Amino acid sequence: AQSVTQLGSHVSVSEGALVLLRCNYSSSVPPYLFWYVQYPNQGLQLLLKYTSAATLVKGINGFEAEFKKSETSFHLTKPSAHMSDAAEYFCAVSESAGANNLFFGTGTRLTVIP
Amino acid sequence: GAVVSQHPSRVICKSGTSVKIECRSLDFQATTMFWYRQFPKKSLMLMATSNEGSKATYEQGVEKDKFLINHASLTLSTLTVTSAHPEDSSFYICSAVSGTVNTEAFFGQGTRLTVV
Numbered sequence: 001a002q003s004v005t006q007l008g009s010h011v012s013v014s015e016g017a018l019v020l021l022r023c024n025y026s027s028s029v030p031p032y033l034f035w036y037v038q039y040p041n042q043g044l045q046l047l048l049k050y051t052s053a054a055t056l057v058k059g060i061n062g063f064e065a066e067f068k069k070s071e072t073s074f075h076l077t078k079p080s081a082h083m084s085d086a087a088e089y090f091c092a093v094s095e096s097a098g099a100n101n102l103f104f105g106t107g108t109r110l111t112v113i114p
Numbered sequence: 115g116a117v118v119s120q121h122p123s124r125v126i127c128k129s130g131t132s133v134k135i136e137c138r139s140l141d142f143q144a145t146t147m148f149w150y151r152q153f154p155k156k157s158l159m160l161m162a163t164s165n166e167g168s169k170a171t172y173e174q175g176v177e178k179d180k181f182l183i184n185h186a187s188l189t190l191s192t193l194t195v196t197s198a199h200p201e202d203s204s205f206y207i208c209s210a211v212s213g214t215v216n217t218e219a220f221f222g223q224g225t226r227l228t229v230v
Binding site: 041102103105 | 120224
């Protein structure tokens with residue numbers, strides 16, 4: 001069985017501050033992990049994914065995430081928040097690198113304060 | 115990236131009526147499409163997987179006679195909520211993949227269904 005827990009349904013940061021969105025997973029098999037972003041009235045867009053290669057994964061828009069097996073975590077970070085980063089972020093786990101049958105977290109809404 | 119268009123984005127219907135939601139891949143052929151449902155403050159939950167030209171595979175607990183899925187072409191899948199009830203009110207979102215196992219899934223913008 002697979003599941004994802006996102007701590008914090010709402011995170012607020014100041015523009016230029018560090019962004020940290022938390023994700024912990026549970027999986028009975030080696031997981032594939034994903035972060036998606038959803039802007040208002042748009043579909044989910046893939047930010048980055050972990051597919052058992054490098055544990056530090058770099059994605060689009062300056063985001064990165066580190067896979068820590070010992071902590072069963074895949075937290076998303078960005079050194080300096082931009083106003084355009086305000087959106088809903090979803091962490092997801094799958095048994096497949098191809099993002100089939102994704103199990104999503106409940107999402108974290110990021111607000112960036114000018 | 116590839117574009118998946120979902121229509122309508124919002125729909126309000128009366129109890130007992132049926133509602134059809136369309137999911138289209140605009141610039142690629144989607145061999146497989148997925149339908150998800152999201153309750154308020156809950157995760158997106160996979161409802162069913164549909165492959166072009168074959169019957170959809172439903173997840174446990176999803177009523178296939180209530181949520182009819184048709185994937186008649188490589189660019190279109192439809193979800194029909196039959197005899198809708200207020201508890202069917204939710205956010206429905208589709209995704210589409212093409213080709214091999216390791217391809218990326220592209221998501222539609224979702225449909226907010228309200229049953230009154």
